[in-house]
Every structure is written in structure tokens, then in C-alpha cells.
Amino acid sequence: MEFSKVFIMNICILTTLTYTAMLVHKYVLSQASGLLKYVFSVVLAIGAGWLTMYFSFNLGPDIKFDLRFVPLIICTLAYSNPLTLLVIGAGIGAARLTFGLQSAAWAGCWNLVLLGVLCMILNIVLKRVGWRFWEKMTVIIVSVNLMNCLNVAMLGTIPFHLFVTDIAPIILPISIVLSGFFVFMLRDFQIERLRVAELQFAHDSLQKQTDQLMEARQALEEKAGQLMLSSQYKSEFLANMSHELRTPLNSIIALSQFISDQEKPTGEQSETSEYAAIIHASGQELLRLIDDILDLSKVEAGRMEILNEEVIISEVTYVLQYHFRHMAEQKGLQFTVQLEPELPAFIYTDALRLQQILRNLLSNAFKFTATGSVKLHVWKPEREQTGHPGSWIAFSVRDTGIGIAEPMQEPIFEAFQQADGSISRKYGGTGLGLSISRALAELLGGYLELSSAAGEGSTFTLFLPYR
Known part of the structure; x- marks a missing residue:
């Protein structure tokens, strides 16, 4: 013992x-x-x-x-x-x-x-x-x-006999058992220490990765801030430059109109009058481009002001019908405006921006339609169609033109983008109209949808909330 x-x-x-x-x-x-x-x-x-x-x-x-x-x-x-x-x-x-x-x-x-x-x-x-x-x-x-x-x-x-008969039978089993117990206990303790060390290593590695992620996030935030600042500077520059360009351009347009009106179409004077008309038309086209750039830069810079007022739907459609009637006659297209009977008499939105969006959509419809028809349809969608609560009004512009292939239906809403390179060469334009229209639609609390297929025409639908 x-x-x-x-x-x-x-x-x-x-x-x-x-x-x-x-x-x-x-x-x-x-x-x-x-x-x-x-x-x-x-x-x-x-x-x-x-x-x-x-x-x-x-x-x-x-x-x-x-x-x-x-x-x-x-x-x-x-x-x-x-x-x-x-x-x-x-x-x-x-x-x-x-x-x-x-x-x-x-x-x-x-x-x-x-x-x-x-x-x-x-x-x-x-x-x-x-x-x-x-x-x-x-x-x-x-x-x-x-x-x-x-x-x-x-x-x-x-003495050998005493050790073998009296001492060894006692101490040998005890020493073997206690040696094994100590080794087992030490081994278990060592395994636990290794597990703690592995957990500490994993924690240190995770902390290091977390620190690296935080540093990367901070760097990304700094770069994002720089990009936002650069975008703001760019938008402010475009807005200021567009505004500054309008003043001399308006003078060019006014003077070319004056020359065209004063010259009589005889001999050399007729050529001067023709040149003045070309200058006047080119100036008008450049002015529209500057207006588009100005609007886009205002939206990006957050300087676009929206006036929420009562807008009579029938007046908006009447103005658009009157404006595009002559274009439809010149191209031999059928142009119709349809208002559904369940529509309210008016909605609350910005009349100027609403007309700007619809003019852009109708201009594109007439530009890309050679034969057939263009239709402006105003209707009241169901809640399931919008996916948003409240009352909504939809303005659909449908044409029978060249249509848009599915891969290009999203890119055309980006600035300076068109369906392909041949479009701008054949039909002209800068590709700003749809980009501005989508931005204005979002500012009015709505959105634009497109349904189209190549060679089968297109339907652009503007969804706006009643208020």
C-alpha cells in the first residue's frame, strides 16, 4: 500500500x-x-x-x-x-x-x-x-x-529472491498502471492544448482576414467616394457647359432664321437663304442635344427639380397628338391616341417631365417605323401588373418598327447606347433619349418597361403612380 x-x-x-x-x-x-x-x-x-x-x-x-x-x-x-x-x-x-x-x-x-x-x-x-x-x-x-x-x-x-517474490509482483503492476495513467492524462492534456492552439490560430487567421477585409472595404469606400466626387464634378461641368453653350447657340439660331427670312429665293441670294436654313436646322438639332445633355447631367448631379401638380391626362395626350400629327402624315403612318374610359381625369405629377418622356418615346417610335402605325395607349393597370400598392397610370407607346433584339433591350437604356452601330448611321441620334426618359421616370416615382422583338415592333410603357 x-x-x-x-x-x-x-x-x-x-x-x-x-x-x-x-x-x-x-x-x-x-x-x-x-x-x-x-x-x-x-x-x-x-x-x-x-x-x-x-x-x-x-x-x-x-x-x-x-x-x-x-x-x-x-x-x-x-x-x-x-x-x-x-x-x-x-x-x-x-x-x-x-x-x-x-x-x-x-x-x-x-x-x-x-x-x-x-x-x-x-x-x-x-x-x-x-x-x-x-x-x-x-x-x-x-x-x-x-x-x-x-x-x-x-x-x-x-536480494534477488526477495525482489522477485515479494517486491516485483507489487511494484511492477502499479508502476505500469500509473505510468499508463500519467501518459494518458498528459496525452489528453496535450491534445486539448493543441485544440486550443488550433482554435487560437484559426481565430488569429480569421481576425487577420477580417482586418484585411476592413482595410479593403475602407479602400473601396474611399475609391467609391472619389468616383462619386468625380461623377459629381463631371455632371456639374456638363450642366454648366451645356448652359453656357446655349447662349451663343441661340444667337446663331436666331440670326440664321433672320437671314433665311430676309433673303429672297433668287440667284445667289437663294443659296444664302438655303445655307441659313441649314445653319438654322443644324443649330436646332445641336440645341436639342445640349438640352438632353443638360437634363442628364442635372439628374446625375441631383439638381433636377420636380414639380408635383395636377395634370389633366386628356390635355397631355391632345398636345402630343397635335405635335406628332404632321410627322405621321409625312411618313404615311397611322397615329392614334387611345384613352381607356376608367381613367381618372388627372394625376399628380410633373407635366413638363411627363411630356418630355412621352415625346422621347414617340420620337423614337416614328424614327424607327417606316410602315404601319404608332399608337399611344393610356390605361389603368391592375395591382398585379405593377407589383406596387396604390393606383397607377400606364402610358404605352406601341409601334410596328424595326424592334429590338432581346440582348440589346437593357443596354439601350444606357447613355449613348443604341441597338447597334448601324442604327446611328442610318437613323441618327445620340442614344440619350431613353436614358433620360428612364431617369425622369424614376424621379417621378415610376418606371419604364420594354416589350419588343427584332422586326416585330416595340412597346415602351411608362408606369406612374396616381400621386
């Missing part, structure tokens, strides 16, 4: 020393060199063996029983260099001599040296086989404990 108490005390000492060593390694030697950590671990193993001898079971005046060989077992599983095990074994053996230089002390010293040699051999052999950890642990524990008992019996410190 005394053997068990001493051995259990040895296990407690070794456990406490191991845990203390881990704390020192973590908080004191974390930044130390590899050589210093190596020397510290070797000295610690020798010191652990010395402590077990200090709290050993004294069978006689010079005979000690303890678990001084357990650090060798642990080191056999932990170290890759087999010579280190011989150094530790010799160091623990030399530590036995600190308790006296009697024959029993020298026997204990040689016992640890021989155990060091055994552990060195086991370390070399077990590295070459593909055994699992628990298989290696069992072989080392049993081999070291058997070798320890054999050395004690052979070195003659205790």
Missing part, C-alpha cells in the same frame, strides 16, 4: 511539474530560441526525475522506489533525436547520486543509464514502424517497467 501512495504522489508531482512547464513555455519562453527551449525541456525532464526520487518510498537506508523512469517514457514518445534520451537517462541517473554515493545510489545511476539506452533503441525502432500512438505507448511503458525491474534484480541492491 505504501508503494501505491508514493507512486501516486510521484504522478501528482509530475503532473504539476508538467503543467507548470507548459505555463513557463507559453508565457516566458514563447519568444525564446529553439535551442533554449530544447535545453529547458531536457533540464526539466531530469529535474522531474530528481523530484520523484526526493518523494520516494524508502525500502531501506539507501534503497528508493519511485517513478523516476516516467520522464524517460514521455521523452521517448516526444523527442525525435534518440541521443537526447540517453542524455536524460544519464542525467536522472546522476541526480540519484545527489542522495549519497552508496552502492545502491550507483546501482540506481546505472539503472537509469541502461533505461536511457533502451529508450533510445525504442525511439529508433518505433519511428520505422507504422504503429499508432497507443500501440507505441504500450510497448514503451511495458518495456521500460520490465527493464527497470530486471535491472534492480540483477544489480544486486536487493
